[in-house]
Amino acid sequence: MxxxxxxxxxxxxxxxxxxxxxxxxGLGLSLxxxxxxxxxxxxxxxxxxxxxxxSVKKGRLKIDLPPLIENGNAVPLTVAAESPMTxxxxxxxxxxxxxxxxxxxxxxxQLGPRAGRATFATRIRLADSxxxxxxxxxxxxxxxxxxxxxxxxxxxxxxxx
Amino acid sequence: xxxxxxxxxPKAKRGELIEIKTLISxxxxxxxxxDNTGKPVPRDIITEFVCKYNGEEIFRAExxxxxxxxxxxxxxxxxxxxxxxxxxxxxxxxxxxxESVNITxx
Numbered sequence: 669m670x671x672x673x674x675x676x677x678x679x680x681x682x683x684x685x686x687x688x689x690x691x692x693x694g695l696g697l698s699l700x701x702x703x704x705x706x707x708x709x710x711x712x713x714x715x716x717x718x719x720x721x722x723s724v725k726k727g728r729l730k731i732d733l734p735p736l737i738e739n740g741n742a743v744p745l746t747v748a749a750e751s752p753m754t755x756x757x758x759x760x761x762x763x764x765x766x767x768x769x770x771x772x773x774x775x776x777x778q779l780g781p782r783a784g785r786a787t788f789a790t791r792i793r794l795a796d797s798x799x800x801x802x803x804x805x806x807x808x809x810x811x812x813x814x815x816x817x818x819x820x821x822x823x824x825x826x827x828x829x
Numbered sequence: 830x831x832x833x834x835x836x837x838x839p840k841a842k843r844g845e846l847i848e849i850k851t852l853i854s855x856x857x858x859x860x861x862x863x864d865n866t867g868k869p870v871p872r873d874i875i876t877e878f879v880c881k882y883n884g885e886e887i888f889r890a891e892x893x894x895x896x897x898x899x900x901x902x903x904x905x906x907x908x909x910x911x912x913x914x915x916x917x918x919x920x921x922x923x924x925x926x927x928e929s930v931n932i933t934x935x
Contacts (some may be wrong), residue, residue, distance in 0.1 A: 742897035769895050770861045777904070778889040782882065784846045784907040788890070791897035793859070824897075 706772040708799075711765050714772040715803060718763050719811045728812040729762070729804045735816070740794040740824035745774075749786035749804040749812070753779075759786035761805040768798040793824035831855055835916060837930045841908035849880065849888075850903045853918055853926060859894035875900055875920035883912040892920075908934045 706714075715724070732746035749759045758781045764774040777788050786804070794800075801815040836850040853875070860872025872894060880888040887906045900918075911934045917927045 766895060770859070771893055771895065773893040774895040775893060776891040778886075779904075780887065782885065782887040782907060782909075783905055785905040787905060788888075789901075789903040790890075791901050793895050793897050 706767065706769055708767050711767050711772040711801070714765055715763075715801070718776075718803065718805075722809065722811050724803060724811040724813045726813055728806075729802055729814040731764075731800060731802045731814045731816045733800060733816050733818055735818055737794060737818055737820045739822045740796075740820040741822075742791045742824075743794050743818075743820075744789065745792045745800075746787065746789040747802045747814075751786045751804075751806070753781055753784055753786055755781045756807070758783075758807050759804050760807050762786070762788065763803045763805075764792070765801045765803070766794065766798055767800075768796040769793065770795065774800075794818065794820045795823050796820055831918070831924075831926045833916070833918070833926060833928045835914075835928055835930050837914055837932055839931070840933045840935065843908060843910075843934050845908045846905055847908050847932075848903060848905055849914070850901070851878070851880075851916055852899060852901045854899050855918075855920070855924070857892075857894065857896055857898045857900065861894065873921045873924075875918050875924060877919045878902060879917045880904070880906075881915045881917075882906060883910065884915075908932065910934050 728750045730748050737743050747762050751759045759779050761778050763776045765772045766774055774792050779786055797819045799815055799817050801813060803811055803813045805811055831854050833853040838847050841847050855875050858870055858873040860869060862870050864870050874894055875892050878890045888904045890902060892900060914930045914932060919925050
């Protein structure tokens with residue numbers, strides 16, 4: 669019962685503090701209303717911002733991520749798109765999104781015919797067991813996606829210092 | 830200046846696909862973690878990485894707080910001519926770092 673009372677109080681204080689911080693930094697109110705975690709809806713909104721009204725088809729792209737992650741602080745991620753990467757048929761960009769991290773965006777890379785192979789790798793943070801989606805934008809304006817469900821045992825991002 | 834490690838094959842055949850690996854030291858503070866007073870630690874991340882091959886952009890990445898500390902990126906390019914690969918990172922609080930690596934193409 670006691671914990672039930674503490675939780676909203678800290679949350680309220682967090683919001684007030686964030687608002688004060690946002691004001692001080694001149695960052696506007698967007699920080700103050702930032703949700704504690706991205707939701708499937710905010711991920712869809714982030715994807716909409718990238719693809720616009722275009723439809724996203726499954727395929728031509730592959731996410732390589734371990735299905736069971738012990739430590740969400742540094743998870744190796746590889747995204748590979750199928751494309752000949754010639755001057756008239758190449759991948760323009762690849763975007764990666766998550767469902768439950770504090771922000772849906774993870775990384776956006778811009779490629780071109782000079783890349784030779786539409787593949788990149790990095791290490792990411794994952795705050796929870798969730799769905800990770802990658803979307804590739806081709807030079808002809810089509811969008812292709814792949815998604816993967818991962819289980820995270822130790823979450824990143826939200827722990828204290 | 831932040832320490833950066835770059836791995837590019839020093840020699841390549843013309844038209845060969847080469848893999849480029851980059852790693853830079855940066856703690857990528859997300860802006861979501863509370864400190865011991867409960868306030869979130871302000872965000873401090875690298876937001877952009879650009880790689881240029883003899884001045885021509887071949888790879889660009891926009892990074893978000895979900896990128897792990899010490900951002901590591903690998904990507905590919907085609908070795909077209911001898912020259913310089915230039916790497917540039919920019920981020921919050923005026924962070925900026927750059928490195929160059931030479932490549933010989935035969």
